[in-house]
Amino acid sequence: xxxxxxxLGPQTYGVMYGxxxxxxxxxxxxxxxxxxxxxxxxxxxxAAFVFVIMMFNIPIPGGSTGHAVxxxxxxxxxxxxxxxxxxxIALVIQSFLFGDGGVTAIAANCFNMAFIMPMTGxxxxxxxxxxxxxxxxRRWIAxxxxxxxxxxxxxxxxxxxxGLQPLLARxxxxxxxxxxxxxxxxxxxxxxxxxxxxxxxxxxxxxLLVIYFQRTEPSLLEIGEGKR
Amino acid sequence: xxxxxxxxxxxxxLILLSPLGLIVPELFKSGPAWGEWRLEEIEKMIGxxxxxxxxWVDLWSAPxxxxxxxxxxKKGLFHSSLGYILSGLLGVGMVVLVTLLLGKWMRxxxxxxxxx
Numbered sequence: 001x002x003x004x005x006x007x008l009g010p011q012t013y014g015v016m017y018g019x020x021x022x023x024x025x026x027x028x029x030x031x032x033x034x035x036x037x038x039x040x041x042x043x044x045x046x047a048a049f050v051f052v053i054m055m056f057n058i059p060i061p062g063g064s065t066g067h068a069v070x071x072x073x074x075x076x077x078x079x080x081x082x083x084x085x086x087x088x089i090a091l092v093i094q095s096f097l098f099g100d101g102g103v104t105a106i107a108a109n110c111f112n113m114a115f116i117m118p119m120t121g122x123x124x125x126x127x128x129x130x131x132x133x134x135x136x137x138r139r140w141i142a143x144x145x146x147x148x149x150x151x152x153x154x155x156x157x158x159x160x161x162x163g164l165q166p167l168l169a170r171x172x173x174x175x176x177x178x179x180x181x182x183x184x185x186x187x188x189x190x191x192x193x194x195x196x197x198x199x200x201x202x203x204x205x206x207x208l209l210v211i212y213f214q215r216t217e218p219s220l221l222e223i224g225e226g227k228r
Numbered sequence: 229x230x231x232x233x234x235x236x237x238x239x240x241x242l243i244l245l246s247p248l249g250l251i252v253p254e255l256f257k258s259g260p261a262w263g264e265w266r267l268e269e270i271e272k273m274i275g276x277x278x279x280x281x282x283x284w285v286d287l288w289s290a291p292x293x294x295x296x297x298x299x300x301x302k303k304g305l306f307h308s309s310l311g312y313i314l315s316g317l318l319g320v321g322m323v324v325l326v327t328l329l330l331g332k333w334m335r336x337x338x339x340x341x342x343x344x
Contacts, residue, residue: 003263005288009280042232049239052243052246055295057250059256060256061257064259065253066262099290099294169280177278180281
């Protein structure tokens with residue numbers, strides 16, 4: 001899901017920087033107001049976890065690979081706005097140091113994986129989890145569904161960015177200048193891969209870690225809701 | 229053990245296991261992620277390389293491309309796995325450092341404990 005350089009035209013990645021700068025500013029304002037000193041190490045742990053989990057490439061036999069992100073889990077633990085900052089940090093380091101995701105596409109990648117994913121996943125989790133206690137079964141089921149939804153929605157927004165390229169920019173010969181496949185191909189392919197495989201893995205990881213926290217340190221599950 | 233310390237150890241364990249993310253796709257003969265192809269792969273798929281894509285794809289040359297360490301990926305599975313782990317350690321170190329610095333700048337002062 002890490003869009004490389006050259007895959008998006010300047011209109012697209014420019015617009016994404018235009019969208020992310022205010023979102024980064026808003027996130028840091030919200031986090032500044034709510035983040036307590038003892039929560040800072042959790043934010044670092046969360047960013048590090050997201051970084052590492054994305055190194056576990058998962059194969060579709062004979063096809064392509066993908067990976068989980070952990071973005072919804074982090075949002076559940078530290079709140080979606082702190083997650084936006086933490087995941088953005090991981091994505092920036094991945095891009096600059098390891099060439100995973102283009103430098104021009106940093107904002108686009110942050111929009112998908114650090115904004116869309118934690119927000120949609122976290123609010124699904126809250127909606128489904130309702131007022132159920134932090135240690136209830138309903139909470140980890142909500143976390144699994146949240147992880148599944150978050151990754152899949154992010155896959156689709158990535159596919160939309162890809163698929164818009166042939167519509168936005170073509171050379172003199174009529175051939176696409178950047179990402180070559182249209183929306184009708186990009187969306188089904190990205191959606192299917194994530195609906196059938198990567199999303200399920202994301203759901204399992206999210207649920208297992210929420211269960212782990214329920215059993216060992218349930219109070220950590222309340223930081224993200226601003227209760228502690 | 230304090231819960232945070234246990235989590236840090238869990239993270240280190242994950243880094244040590246990370247070469248699985250390199251080895252397992254190879255076992256299944258899987259290529260790169262969809263939408264993250266190399267130029268040759270694009271040419272094979274659609275018969276040409278889009279102009280703009282060719283022009284910008286190498287805009288940034290990362291010091292450790294694809295989490296490989298100093299060309300070790302060509303020296304067999306052991307070295308490429310070791311390189312992957314070192315990349316993971318370095319990446320996690322950078323991520324943690326940046327987050328702690330930003331967090332230090334952003335955090336609000338904790339309210340005084342009750343009774344003090």
